[in-house]
Amino acid sequence: MRAAAVQSFGGQLELIDVPKPQAGKDQLLVKISAAAINPFDWKVADGILKGKAPHVFPLILGNDAAGTVEFCGEDVTGFAVGDVIFGQFLHMPLGEGPYAEYARVPASNLLMKLPDGLDIFQAAALPTAGMTALQMVENLDLPEGATILIVGATGGVGSFAVQLAVARGLKVIATARPAKATGMIKLGAIATIDHTSSPVSDQLRQLYPGGIDGLIDLMSNAAEFSALSAQVKQGGTAFTTAFVANDSELQKLSLKGGNFELAADQTLLERLVDHAVTGRVIVPVDQIISLDDVPDNIRQSRAGRSAGKTIISFD
Numbered sequence: 001m002r003a004a005a006v007q008s009f010g011g012q013l014e015l016i017d018v019p020k021p022q023a024g025k026d027q028l029l030v031k032i033s034a035a036a037i038n039p040f041d042w043k044v045a046d047g048i049l050k051g052k053a054p055h056v057f058p059l060i061l062g063n064d065a066a067g068t069v070e071f072c073g074e075d076v077t078g079f080a081v082g083d084v085i086f087g088q089f090l091h092m093p094l095g096e097g098p099y100a101e102y103a104r105v106p107a108s109n110l111l112m113k114l115p116d117g118l119d120i121f122q123a124a125a126l127p128t129a130g131m132t133a134l135q136m137v138e139n140l141d142l143p144e145g146a147t148i149l150i151v152g153a154t155g156g157v158g159s160f161a162v163q164l165a166v167a168r169g170l171k172v173i174a175t176a177r178p179a180k181a182t183g184m185i186k187l188g189a190i191a192t193i194d195h196t197s198s199p200v201s202d203q204l205r206q207l208y209p210g211g212i213d214g215l216i217d218l219m220s221n222a223a224e225f226s227a228l229s230a231q232v233k234q235g236g237t238a239f240t241t242a243f244v245a246n247d248s249e250l251q252k253l254s255l256k257g258g259n260f261e262l263a264a265d266q267t268l269l270e271r272l273v274d275h276a277v278t279g280r281v282i283v284p285v286d287q288i289i290s291l292d293d294v295p296d297n298i299r300q301s302r303a304g305r306s307a308g309k310t311i312i313s314f315d
């Protein structure tokens with residue numbers, strides 16, 4: 001089968017032919033229809049979990065995917081051959097991901113049967129980006145009408161976060177370069193800030209001198225996150241997904257939040273699916289590419305230049 005993989009940590013991403021995997025007794029073998037690109041995929045290939053988790057090489061990238069169960073191990077319950085499923089495929093050892101025509105996955109992973117109202121590409125786009133956005137928005141713990149800034153709003157997590165925050169009655173200021181500003185307003189943002197013109201923290205200070213109530217920051221470095229957090233009012237919340245928060249600084253500012261790490265579970269995924277199938281959230285599938293396009297697309301993702309979700313199609 002064809003797959004996108006690296007031969008060593010930090011190695012060049014290659015399209016290779018490898019044997020189709022065989023599923024163990026507690027695993028499913030899935031014929032992949034669609035796999036989403038998340039920055040975490042190339043971070044794993046670069047070695048972010050080196051020494052912390054077992055890896056296999058060639059290391060096939062990927063986590064979020066959708067496809068059809070082709071084989072069920074003898075101990076598997078709850079799934080059957082022919083089921084169309086989606087979810088998070090990441091498991092130990094790392095490197096058996098779904099940037100491939102087939103992937104095996106433990107049935108105990110966070111997986112669901114495809115519900116009515118979601119297509120295969122939307123399903124692949126949902127899990128990591130959508131759950132990260134939903135969990136952060138829920139954990140902001142802010143009342144309706146509160147104003148928040150989302151930095152990195154035009155990307156995968158951000159496009160979900162804008163909509164989920166708006167659905168919760170929050171007023172959202174979204175970062176967006178000029179070409180993407182209208183798209184953010186269409187998703188419900190009340191204003192945009194162009195992160196390419198001058199520091200977002202300077203622009204925010206001018207536009208909202210009284211401060212804001214919350215911050216979801218997906219892209220800033222430590223200094224910029226600190227400058228933005230200082231503009232969140234006491235008792236508010238400031239999250240970063242980039243692990244650049246200084247907890248003692250946030251405490252001094254009387255802010256909740258800090259470094260955010262997704263704690264995924266079945267009920268979170270079910271709440272997200274409910275938002276998607278009822279239309280409260282439009283799943284932001286921006287482009288559908290082939291496996292051949294993956295190396296180029298990963299270069300774009302590394303440069304922080306993704307818009308919404310990019311999905312690899314295998315059909």
Ligand SMILES: NC(=O)c1ccc[n+]([C@@H]2O[C@H](COP(=O)([O-])OP(=O)(O)OC[C@H]3O[C@@H](n4cnc5c(N)ncnc54)[C@H](OP(=O)(O)O)[C@@H]3O)[C@@H](O)[C@H]2O)c1
Nearest residue numbers: 039132152154155156157195219241260261262304305306
């Ligand atoms: N901690 C966790 O649990 C967790 C979970 C999920 C994701 N993450 C992390 O969160 C980050 C975002 O993930 P993602 O999937 O949303 O990424 P993504 O899809 O690649 O989106 C990045 C977006 O950020 C924008 N951007 C780039 N530089 C920016 C800047 N300086 N200021 C404002 N916006 C900027 C880009 O827009 P332009 O191209 O128009 O500039 C792009 O739309 C990644 O680092 C990812 O690894 C962490």
